[in-house]
Amino acid sequence: MGSGPGDVIAEIRGRDMPATYVLIGTSLDSRGAGAADDAAGDVAAVIDAARVIHTSGTIPRRSIRFVLFTGSGQGMISSWAYVQAHRAGLDRIAAAIILDGRAGRVNGYSLGDRKDALPAIREALKPLQSLGVTQFMLDTDLHSDGLPFLLEGIPALAAIAQPNKEQAESGAMGASPSSPDLAELKRRSAIAAISAYALADAEERPGPRSSLAEVEQWLNSTGLAAKLKAKGQLPAWYAGEGDPGR
Numbered sequence: 471m472g473s474g475p476g477d478v479i480a481e482i483r484g485r486d487m488p489a490t491y492v493l494i495g496t497s498l499d500s501r502g503a504g505a506a507d508d509a510a511g512d513v514a515a516v517i518d519a520a521r522v523i524h525t526s527g528t529i530p531r532r533s534i535r536f537v538l539f540t541g542s543g544q545g546m547i548s549s550w551a552y553v554q555a556h557r558a559g560l561d562r563i564a565a566a567i568i569l570d571g572r573a574g575r576v577n578g579y580s581l582g583d584r585k586d587a588l589p590a591i592r593e594a595l596k597p598l599q600s601l602g603v604t605q606f607m608l609d610t611d612l613h614s615d616g617l618p619f620l621l622e623g624i625p626a627l628a629a630i631a632q633p634n635k636e637q638a639e640s641g642a643m644g645a646s647p648s649s650p651d652l653a654e655l656k657r658r659s660a661i662a663a664i665s666a667y668a669l670a671d672a673e674e675r676p677g678p679r680s681s682l683a684e685v686e687q688w689l690n691s692t693g694l695a696a697k698l699k700a701k702g703q704l705p706a707w708y709a710g711e712g713d714p715g716r
Contacts, residue, residue, distance in 0.1 A: 476498070476540035476548070477498070477537060477538060477539055477540055477548050477551075477552065478498060478537070478538040479535065479536070479537050479538075480520055480535070480536045481533055481534065481535045481536070482520065482523055482524060482529070482530075482533060482534045482536075483529070483533050484529065484530055484531050484532040484533040484534075484670060485529040485530070485531060486531040486532075487531055487532045487533075488532070488533050489533075489562055490532045490533065490562050490563075490564050490675075491532055491533035491534060491535045491562060491563060491564065491670070492532055492533075492534050492535070492563075492564050492565050492566075492567065492666055492669045492670040493534075493535045493537055493563055493565070493566045493567065493619075494516055494519065494534065494535070494536055494537070494566075494567040494568075494569075494662060494665065494666040495516065495536070495537035495538065495539055495549070495552075495566070495567070495568055495569070495615065496509055496512035496513055496515070496516050496538060496539070496568065496569040496570065496571060496615070497509040497512070497513075497538075497539050497540075497570070497571050497615060498513060498538040498539060498540045509569075509570075509571030510571075511571065511654075511655050511658065512569035512570070512571045512629075512658065512662075513538055514655060514659070515569060515655065515658040515659045515661075515662045516536050516537075516538065516569065516662055517536070517538075518659040518662070518663070519536070519659055519662035519663035519666055520534075520536045522659070522660075522663045523663055523666065523667055528667075530667050530670035530671035531670060531671050531672070531673075532564055532670040532671070533670065534666045534667070534670045536666075537552065539552065539615055548615075549568075549615035549616075549617070549618045549619075550618045552618070553618040553619065553622055560622055560624060560679070561679055563619070563624050563679075564625075564669065564670070564675040564676065565587075565591075565624070565625045565626065565627065565669050565675070565676050566616055566619040566624055566625070566626040566627070567579075567626075567627045567629075567662070567665050567666060567669070568614055568615050568616035568619075568626060568627065568628045568629065569629045569658065569662060570611070570613070570614050570615060570616075570628060570629060572629070572631035572633075573631060573633050574631035574632045574633035574654075575602070575631060575632050575654055575657075576603065576629050576630065576631050576654075576657070576658055576661055577602055577603060577604065577605050577630055577631070577632055578603055578604060578605025578606055578607065578629075578630045579591070579595075579603075579605075579606055579607070579627035579628060579629055579630060579665075580606075580607045580608070580609050580610065580611055580614075580627070580628045580630055581606060581607065581608055581625070581626070581627060582608070582609070582610040582616070582617075582620040582626060582628075583608050583609075583610065583688055583692060584608070584620075584625050584626075584676075584677055584680075585608060586677045586678075587625040587676040587677030588606060588608070590672070590674065590675075590676040590677065591606060591625070591627065591669070591676045592606055594668045594669050594672045594676065595664070595665060595668055595669075597664050597668060598661060598664055598665065598668075601657060601660060601661055601664075603661055605630055607630065610692070610694060611628050612694075612697060612698070612701065612703075614626075614628040615628075616628040617703075620685075621685060621705050622679075622685075623679040623680030623681065623682070623684065623685050624679055624680075625675075625676045625677045627665070629661075682707060686708060689708070695708070
């Protein structure tokens with residue numbers, strides 16, 4: 471399972487389609503000086519999700535791959551590196567779920583304009599409604615580790631978090647909250663486990679892998695191409711450079 475240097479990867483093999491997997495990941499390293507920007511809580515959530523699913527003894531249809539990316543503080547190096555290292559097998563990824571270490575209460579996912587995948591994702595993640603996860607937005611977070619997957623046409627879900635008053639004020643001042651929200655950390659672990667298992671066990675993928683032409687059309691129609699170009703993150707295949715691998 472080659473990947474970026476320092477990445478931590480584990481996998482629960484699926485019962486029916488083990489070669490296909492749902493990826494759930496987060497940043498292993500901090501992207502800021504304050505706890506509000508730290509990924510430690512989501513690292514714990516991903517690890518605990520793996521523990522809960524494994525100890526339950528229930529195996530989903532597809533495999534679930536748990537990935538802790540390094541290098542997010544240097545421009546999502548490892549999420550990009552993961553995609554590059556696994557380019558030959560990207561068709562095997564049914565969906566990528568990304569927890570981005572944002573402070574606050576997780577209340578949904580952004581899907582990056584994958585309207586076609588929205589109905590299936592809503593249906594599969596209905597069990598999350600009892601945990602208050604009800605928002606599914608069609609926007610794109612350019613700072614998310616899910617972006618490289620979206621650019622490769624893979625349905626990707628980036629967690630949306632709503633900071634509470636203390637967290638919002640601390641973030642505005644560049645300070646850290648006084649202590650982590652343990653109740654929210656436990657809740658995130660449950661959300662991570664349910665999200666990964668539900669999508670891995672669904673009868674069908676949430677959506678097909680988009681073609682390069684479809685991704686290019688999305689980039690142009692939303693204006694994301696210009697933004698990514700300005701950030702130096704426009705994929706090489708967009709300019710006809712490099713081997714797209716498909």
